[in-house]
Structures are given as structure tokens and as C-alpha cells.
Amino acid sequence: MRCRHTRKVLLDGGALKPDAIQEHLRTCASCAAYSERWEKLRTGLRRVAEQAPPEPNIGFARRVARSLQDASLTGRLVDLSMVRAGRRFVYAALTAALLLVLGMLVPASGPVRSPSAAVDTAQPEAVAAQNYPIFSGRLMDSDFEFAPPSGSH
Amino acid sequence: MATSARQDATELDWIRRTQRGDGEAYAFLVERYQRRVFNLVYRMVGRREEVEEIAQEIFVKAFLAANGYHFDASFATWLMRIAINHCYDRLRRRRASRLTYFSEMSAETEQAVVGGSESPVASGERLQLDLENRDLAGKLLERAPPEDRVILTLKELEDLSVEEIANLLQLKPSTVKVRLHRARKRMLADFQRWDRR
Numbered sequence: 384m385r386c387r388h389t390r391k392v393l394l395d396g397g398a399l400k401p402d403a404i405q406e407h408l409r410t411c412a413s414c415a416a417y418s419e420r421w422e423k424l425r426t427g428l429r430r431v432a433e434q435a436p437p438e439p440n441i442g443f444a445r446r447v448a449r450s451l452q453d454a455s456l457t458g459r460l461v462d463l464s465m466v467r468a469g470r471r472f473v474y475a476a477l478t479a480a481l482l483l484v485l486g487m488l489v490p491a492s493g494p495v496r497s498p499s500a501a502v503d504t505a506q507p508e509a510v511a512a513q514n515y516p517i518f519s520g521r522l523m524d525s526d527f528e529f530a531p532p533s534g535s536h
Numbered sequence: 537m538a539t540s541a542r543q544d545a546t547e548l549d550w551i552r553r554t555q556r557g558d559g560e561a562y563a564f565l566v567e568r569y570q571r572r573v574f575n576l577v578y579r580m581v582g583r584r585e586e587v588e589e590i591a592q593e594i595f596v597k598a599f600l601a602a603n604g605y606h607f608d609a610s611f612a613t614w615l616m617r618i619a620i621n622h623c624y625d626r627l628r629r630r631r632a633s634r635l636t637y638f639s640e641m642s643a644e645t646e647q648a649v650v651g652g653s654e655s656p657v658a659s660g661e662r663l664q665l666d667l668e669n670r671d672l673a674g675k676l677l678e679r680a681p682p683e684d685r686v687i688l689t690l691k692e693l694e695d696l697s698v699e700e701i702a703n704l705l706q707l708k709p710s711t712v713k714v715r716l717h718r719a720r721k722r723m724l725a726d727f728q729r730w731d732r733r
Contacts, residue, residue, distance in 0.1 A: 427669035448560060450596065
């Protein structure tokens with residue numbers, strides 16, 4: 384808890400360290416190392432801050448003003464926004480088409496409209512006719528044709 | 537005070553003309569604030585070669601949004617908010633296209649960090665150590681998540697107070713304090729991974 388509090392004060396308190404924190408740092412090697420790292424990092428950040436930013440080139444403001452009045456810039460901005468809007472429209476249309484196709488496919492593979500379901504609910508004769516459309520009738524006829532006539536001998 | 541009032545009146549005139557689409561008046565505003573914007577962009581983005589392009593984008597954006605300025609904050613604050621948001625978006629896009637930070641760390645920096653443990657620290661090498669710390673801190677800043685980078689830049693590099701940051705980011709000071717603490721903590725944890733000296 385003391386280490387946690389010390390580290391919080393170190394991070395939030397800048398360079399000033401209260402006596403209690405100093406005392407803890409003298410007795411806790413881990414927090415002392417933490418403090419040292421933080422000081423190193425702050426030093427590094429100060430050095431980063433000292434780096435001079437690039438100066439605006441002469442005529443930068445005029446160039447900005449000219450670019451604003453340049454119709455082509457406005458055109459480009461409009462074009463850009465149109466391209467973005469167009470892209471969004473295409474994505475939306477593709478998503479809608481995909482959903483539509485999925486919507487059409489999913490019921491076709493379900494229990495209501497599938498061929499197997501139709502067969503299950505049909506009458507046995509219809510099933511037989513569907514399964515053996517060629518041989519069922521002819522076999523019956525053949526039986527009658529080749530059966531020995533009763534009482535011919 | 538009289539000069540300041542006169543300047544403010546002049547600036548108000550430029551702003552009103554800008555809001556009517558006067559690019560010439562806007563050029564005066566750009567002239568006045570270009571250094572601040574360049575400075576902020578450089579601190580935020582950290583890449584010298586990108587600063588002018590980003591600054592130009594910010595000024596164009598501000599011109600197109602000029603009618604949204606209602607004089608409830610100073611023009612500078614309003615412009616800086618646009619600049620911060622623009623840089624934030626840029627950082628997010630850059631981060632999204634990045635693989636890992638450590639792959640971006642230069643061989644020189646890695647060498648400096650790893651090799652540092654082997655070389656004795658003499659007083660004459662203090663500058664070298666400072667430069668290494670600067671290089672590492674800069675790289676860690678570049679690696680930081682965009683929201684951390686914005687708040688760390690404003691505090692550690694721009695040296696703004698918590699209240700000023702809160703005003704710029706339109707947050708409560710307490711929120712800024714919490715975010716700043718977390719950002720520092722994360723950065724320090726990252727620093728620890730590389731600081732083997």
C-alpha cells in the first residue's frame with residue numbers, strides 16, 4: 384500500500400517529493416528504482432520538448448489562402464466526400480444483397496420447402512411412383528400376362 | 537491593454553470576414569497562428585516531414601468549419617481543438633497501419649539501449665545519455681496509444697496545466713488527471729522494458 388501510494392505521488396507530483404516519500408525511497412529499493420526510471424523518462428521527455436519544431440515556410444499562409452480559393456481544391460474536397468459517400472453506398476448495397484441472398488437460401492434448405500419434406504408428407508403411392516416411375520406399372524402388367532391361365536390344362 | 541484590444545478587434549474582423557468566405561482575411565489568421573499549429577503538430581505527430589502537410593489540412597478544415605465558431609472560446613482555443621482532433625485522427629490511422637512498435641525502433645536506439653549497460657557512465661557521457669533518453673522517450677511517445685499521446689504531449693511537451701488541457705479537450709480537470717496518470721504509468725512500464733542501463 385505504501386509503495387502504491389509512493390508511486391502514485393511520484394507520477395502525479397512532478398519533481399517535488401514530500402518527506403514521507405523521500406523516507407520511503409531510502410528504505411524501498413523497488414520504489415527507488417521506480418523513481419529513478421521516472422526521472423530518466425522525464426528527462427528524456429524534456430529533451431524531446433527542447434527539439435525545435437520546423438518553421439513554416441515563407442508564404443505558407445498565402446499558399447493556404449490560395450488553395451482555399453482554388454476551385455480545384457473545393458472540387459477535390461467534394462470529390463473526396465463523394466468518393467467516401469459512394470464507397471459507403473457500395474458497401475451498404477453489397478451488404479443488403481448478401482442479406483437478400485442469404486434470406487432466399489436459408490428457407491430453401493429448411494424443413495418447409497425441402498424436397499425430402501415434400502416426399503415425407505406425400506401419400507405412399509405417390510412416393511412409390513416417384514421412386515419407381517418406370518417399373519411399377521409394367522411389373523404388375525407382366526404378372527398378369529405371364530401367369531398361367533387358370534383352368535387351361 | 538489598448539494594443540491587445542485593438543488586436544482582438546482586428547482578429548474579430550478577420551474571423552467575421554473568414555466566416556463570409558474571405559480567403560484573404562483568413563490568410564492573416566493563418567499567419568498569426570501558423571507557428572502554434574506547426575509546433576503542436578510537430579509535438580503530436582513527431583515527424584518533421586509531415587508537419588507542413590498536416591498543418592495545411594488543419595487550416596483548410598478550420599476554414600471550412602469557420603461558421604461553426606460561435607465566439608464562446610478564443611479563436612486560438614477553437615483552432616487548437618481542431619488541430620488536436622486532426623492529429624488524433626492521424627495518429628489513430630497511423631497506429632492502425634502499424635505492426636509493432638519495437639519493429640520501428642531504430643537499430644541505433646536499440647544498440648544505444650542495450651549497449652548502455654556495457655559502457656561506463658562518465659561525466660563526459662552525460663550528454664550522450666541524455667540523447668539516448670531523448671531518443672527512447674521520443675520513440676515511446678510514438679508508440680503510445682493516440683489518446684495517451686495527446687495528453688502526454690500537451691502536458692509533458694507543451695507544458696500546459698491540467699486546467700488548460702481540460703479546456704482544450706473539453707474534459708473535467710479530474711478526468712484529465714486520471715488520464716494523465718494512466719498514460720504516464722503505461723509509458724513508464726514501456727520505458728522499463730527498454731531501460732536496462
